[in-house]
Ligand SMILES: Cc1cc2nc3c(=O)[nH]c(=O)nc-3n(C[C@H](O)[C@H](O)[C@H](O)COP(=O)(O)OP(=O)(O)OC[C@H]3O[C@@H](n4cnc5c(N)ncnc54)[C@H](O)[C@@H]3O)c2cc1C
C-alpha cells in the first residue's frame with residue numbers, strides 16, 4: 001500500500017493544516033498517511049498526530065538537525081526516502097522548503113512541484129493544482145508514475161480534526177549524517193528584531209501611490225494607532241522606502257491578518273497572493289477602477305495622503 | 318585563470334501584460350486548455366534572469382577576470398540578442414521544444430551544457446521564472462552538477478582566498494540578511510533586491526548585431542529523448558475568478574475615514 005508523507009522540520013507552521021490536506025489525499029489514493037519530523041518537534045506533536053489520525057510519526061533526530069542547514073536536512077530526507085517508500089511527499093512551502101523540496105527530489109529521482117494549493121485526483125490521475133503567473137492563473141499538473149515531492153502553500157488551508165482520533169506510534173529513524181558537512185557557511189546574520197508581519201493581526205500596507213519615501217510615515221502612524229504593523233508592496237521595498245521584511249506577496253510574506261488596509265496599492269496578483277486571505281480587506285486608491293477594489297470588502301476612492309491621516313485621527317478620536 | 322560564469326535565462330510572457338489581461342477578464346487560455354496563446358502579450362527575458370546577468374556584469378566590473386555565457390533552453394532568440402547587447406561574451410540557445418519539457422528536463426539540459434563546456438565556476442539563475450513561479454530549476458541543476466546552491470541573493474562577490482575560487486553572497490531571508498560563503502563551483506539565484514538591471518547602450522546594441530548566437534542541440538549534449546520525458550505534465554490551466562463584493566465608502570477624506578472606522582468597530586475588526 002502506498003503512502004502520503006508530510007515532511008516538516010522544527011516548529012515550521014502549517015503542519016496541522018497540511019496534515020488535514022494530506023489525509024484527504026491519502027484517502028483518495030487509498031494510501032496511508034505518514035508524518036516525517038526532522039530535528040526538534042513541535043511540543044504538541046502527539047496531540048496533532050492524534051487529532052489528524054496519523055498512525056505513524058517518523059522522527060529523525062540528530063545533533064546536526066538542531067537548526068536548519070540545507071545539506072544536512074536534504075541528506076536526512078533523501079536517506080529516509082531510500083529506506084521508506086511513498087508516492088507523495090508534501091512539504092509546507094517555507095523559505096527553506098523552496099530549496100529542500102527540489103534538491104531532495106533530484107537526489108531521489110522524484111518529480112517536484114511547488115506553489116501547490118491543492119492535491120487530488122483528476123480523471124483518475126493524481127494531480128496538483130498550483131498557482132502560476134503570480135496567481136493570475138491556476139495550473140493543474142498531472143503527476144504520472146513514480147514519486148513526487150510537492151510544496152504546498154499552507155496559509156490558505158484550514159486544519160480540521162479527523163472523525164476518529166488515533167493514537168500515533170512514534171518511530172525513530174536513524175540516519176547516518178556523520179559525513180555530511182554544510183557546503184555553504186553562514187558568516188554573518190542581521191537578525192530582523194521584533195514581531196513579524198506574518199503574525200500580525202492588523203496590517204496597514206503602502207504602495208507606490210504614496211509618492212515618496214517620507215510618506216511611508218503615514219502608513220506607520222495608522223498602523224501604530226491600530227496596534228498593528230506596517231507592510232509594503234515590492235516596488236517601495238525596491239526603492240528603499242520600507243525594509244524587505246515588510247514586503248507582502250509572492251516573493252515577500254504570505255500574511256493572513258484580520259484587517260489589511262492597502263493604501264496606494266494597485267492590486268497586482270503578485271501582491272494579492274500575500275494578503276487576499278485577510279478577513280477584512282480595505283482598499284484606498286484614487287483610481288476607482290484599480291484592481292485592488294475587486295478583492296476589497298470596503299473601498300475608499302481618494303488620495304491616500306489625505307485619507308491615511310484622517311483614518312489615524314478617526315482611530316484616536 | 319578567468320572565472321567561468323554561466324547565466325541561465327528564460328523567455329517568459331510579460332507578467333504585467335498577463336496581469337492586466339487577467340484583471341480586465343480578457344486573459345484567454347488556448348484551445349489546448351493549457352497555454353496562454355494571446356499573441357498580443359509580449360515575450361521578454363524573465364526579470365530575475367536579467368538581474369542575474371547584471372550580477373555577472375557587476376562581478377566583472379569589480380575587476381574579476383571572467384567569461385560570461387548566457388544560456389537559454391527553448392525557442393526564444395530575442396532574449397539572447399538582448400543578453401548579447403549587454404556585453405556578455407557568449408549567448409547560447411539550447412534547441413528544445415519547451416512545450417514538452419518540465420523543469421526536470423530543463424535542468425538536465427542546462428547541467429549537460431555546463432558539463433560539455435568543462436564546467437563553470439559560478440552558475441547564476443533567477444530566483445524563479447515569472448510564468449510558472451516554480452523556482453526549482455536552479456536547485457535541480459545544482460544537484461545534477463553535484464554543487465551547492467545559494468538562493469535569493471541580493472549581492473554576489475567572487476572571492477579567491479588562497480587561490481581557491483568561491484563566492485560571498487548576501488541572501489535575503491525572512492529573518493533578515495544573511496552573509497554566506499561557498500567554494501566554487503556553486504549555483505546562486507538572484508532576487509530583485511539586487512537592484513535595477515542595466516539597459517543596453519547604443520554601442521552594445523550595434524555589437525550585438527554582429528554577435529552570433531551559438532546553437533546546441535540535445536543530441537549534441539548527448540541526451541536521449543527518454544531522459545527528457547516529463548514527470549510533471551501540465552494538464553490544464555484556468556483563470557481563477559475573484560468574487561468582487563466591495564462596498565465603497567463615500568464622502569470626503571474626513572467623512573469616509575470616520576465612516577470606515579465606525580463600520581470596522583461595529584464589526585469588532587478594530588477596537
Ligand atoms: C515574479 C514577480 C514577483 C513579484 N512579487 C511581488 C511581491 O511579492 N509583492 C508585491 O507587492 N509585488 C510583487 N511583484 C510586482 C507586482 O507585479 C506589481 O508590480 C506591484 O505589486 C505593484 O506595486 P504597487 O501597487 O505599489 O504599485 P503600482 O502598481 O504602481 O500602483 C500604485 C497604485 O497607487 C494608486 N495611487 C497613486 N497615487 C495615489 C494617491 N495619491 N492616493 C491613492 N492611490 C494612489 C494608483 O492608482 C495605483 O493603483 C512581483 C512581480 C513579478 C513579476
Ligand SMILES: Nc1ncnc2c1ncn2[C@@H]1O[C@H](COP(=O)(O)O)[C@@H](O)[C@H]1O
Pocket residue numbers: 325326327328363365366388389390391415420423441442443444445446447449450451452453454455
Ligand atoms: N528554459 C530555461 N532556460 C534557461 N534557464 C532557465 C529555463 N527555465 C528556468 N531557467 C532558470 O531557472 C530559474 C528558475 O526557473 P523556474 O524553476 O522555472 O521558476 C530561472 O530564473 C532561470 O534562471
